[in-house]
Amino acid sequence: MxxxxxxxxxxxxxxxxxxxxxxxxxxxxPLLTVKEIMNGLITPTTATIWGAYQLESDAQWQEIRNAALSVIAAGNLLQLGGSGEGESAMAAEADWRSYNQLMIDAARQVIAATNSKDEEALSAAGNDALYPPCESCHQQYQAR
Ligand code: HEC
Missing domain, CATH: 1.20.5 (Single alpha-helices involved in coiled-coils or other helix-helix interfaces)
Structure with a gap:
């Protein structure tokens, strides 16, 4: 027994x-493909950041901050690439990592701008820092 x-x-x-x-x-x-991460996370959150204009209330600033946090979360996922074929191998490349890191750093700049409620800094972070890594990464990887 x-x-x-x-x-x-x-x-x-x-x-x-x-x-x-x-x-x-x-x-x-990875549970999502790169395309799903782009369409489901990156596109809506960056639209919020790029569309920010004449922010007044705390809630409006908070919304931008949350969007930037989601961009960082998406960047965190993109460190693994995605579940699509070949997407993990792609994400292991130095160029991929560097574009992705630039995007994450840009989102941190957005957060800094929301902390100081500085709309000029916000638009500089959005246009000069957040946009370029999208372009660079797409030029190199989108057609693969
Ligand atoms: C580290 C690389 C990388 C970065 C950074 C990146 N993307 Fe992408 N993105 C891709 C790849 C790869 C594809 C192609 C996915 C596919 O077609 O399977 C893509 C596709 C897209 C698409 C098209 C989705 C579709 O349905 O075909 C959009 C929109 C997009 N990205 C937006 C953005 C924006 C906005 C940013 C910057 C804030 C960004 N991406 C940053 C790699 C990146």
Whole structure:
């Protein structure tokens, strides 16, 4: 009897261990394609940032800040590339990483501008810092 319980315990424990290790592997795999990240996250959030104009209330500034946080989250995902074919390999390239990092840095500049509620700094960050890495990355990778 004692032995049987022990056996069951061992079986349960190893099943738990097994599923935990599967879960861990899965969590590092991209779940979205690059196109889904672009259309679902990057496009709407950058539209919010680029469309910012005459911000007055705290809530309006907060919305821009949230959009910039989402760009950083998307950049975080793009470090893995995407779930599409060849997209992980693409993301391992130095150029990809550098364009992606420039986009993340630009989003941080946007956040800094929202902290000081400086609309001039916001539009400079949007136009001079956030836009160029989109162009560079697309020129090199979009047609692949
Ligand atoms: C690190 C690389 C990289 C950066 C940075 C990047 N993109 Fe992209 N983007 C891509 C790739 C690759 C595609 C092509 C995806 C495909 O067609 O499968 C793409 C496609 C797109 C598309 C077209 C989606 C479609 O339906 O075909 C839009 C819109 C887009 N990106 C917007 C942006 C904007 C805006 C930025 C900058 C804020 C940006 N991207 C920054 C890599 C990047």
């Amino acid at each position: 004692q032995k049987k319980i022990k056996l069951i315990a061992v079986a349960v424990l190893s099943a738990v261990g097994l599923s935990a290790s599967f879960a861990q592997t899965d969590s590092h795999e």
